[in-house]
Amino acid sequence: MKIISKTVLATLLVTSINTQVSAETSFLEKLEQKFEDPQNVGLASGAGVGAVVAGPAGAIVGALFGGLIGTSERNQDTIELLTNNNKYQSNQILSLQLDNKNLSDSLNKQQRQQQIELRQVSQQIDLLEAPFSNGKSLDFQIQFKTGSKDINTEYRQQLVGISRLLHAIPDLKVDLAGYSDQRGGAKYNQQLSHERTLAVGKLLTDLGIAEKRIKIQSYGEMSQVSDDLESNFFQRRVTVSLSKHHQQLVKN
Numbered sequence: 318m319k320i321i322s323k324t325v326l327a328t329l330l331v332t333s334i335n336t337q338v339s340a341e342t343s344f345l346e347k348l349e350q351k352f353e354d355p356q357n358v359g360l361a362s363g364a365g366v367g368a369v370v371a372g373p374a375g376a377i378v379g380a381l382f383g384g385l386i387g388t389s390e391r392n393q394d395t396i397e398l399l400t401n402n403n404k405y406q407s408n409q410i411l412s413l414q415l416d417n418k419n420l421s422d423s424l425n426k427q428q429r430q431q432q433i434e435l436r437q438v439s440q441q442i443d444l445l446e447a448p449f450s451n452g453k454s455l456d457f458q459i460q461f462k463t464g465s466k467d468i469n470t471e472y473r474q475q476l477v478g479i480s481r482l483l484h485a486i487p488d489l490k491v492d493l494a495g496y497s498d499q500r501g502g503a504k505y506n507q508q509l510s511h512e513r514t515l516a517v518g519k520l521l522t523d524l525g526i527a528e529k530r531i532k533i534q535s536y537g538e539m540s541q542v543s544d545d546l547e548s549n550f551f552q553r554r555v556t557v558s559l560s561k562h563h564q565q566l567v568k569n
Contacts (some may be wrong), residue, residue: 456559479521
């Protein structure tokens, strides 16, 4: 009877140990299958350590601490991601601030340059207006070929320059006076001088000068002492007179 009792006792002890080991092994396998992410890996690791130290109950406690470890690792990754994102945004802000400063400096430089240019233009206009002070005028001669109202290229260029001066000084007025030599009849010469004056006026308006700034007068043929080529050349002309007020040109 004593021998049987020892045998039974030994069998029960071995069975109990095997059952506990089997339970612990089954519990750990389930934990390993369930926990795959960093948090669950921590749970499984903690559970494994807890199981070795204190059995199934220790595995549960260990799993809790392991879960905290996994959560901590995941939070650390999130913190690093947010930190890097903040650094990127800070760099972007610094870059925008630098671009804004460069743009501001460029605009200030342009404004200073424009102020310098405006002063220079103002000085140039003062110089241009000097000849017209105290009612003075500036006169130009546009010469023509015999019997022609066409403006030669060289005089066209001269009228382009005159138009620029008129644009620069908007209050200048233009007086045009047409003349002809004594070749041909008086009526013909009167009409020819008028057509020459109209041709000069049209070119100025084509160059952007308002018609209301231009006054036209035609005087026809001029009296002259001799009828040589040189004298005739200087009589075939349109006088362009620039002044602050319209001039009363007379036949001469």
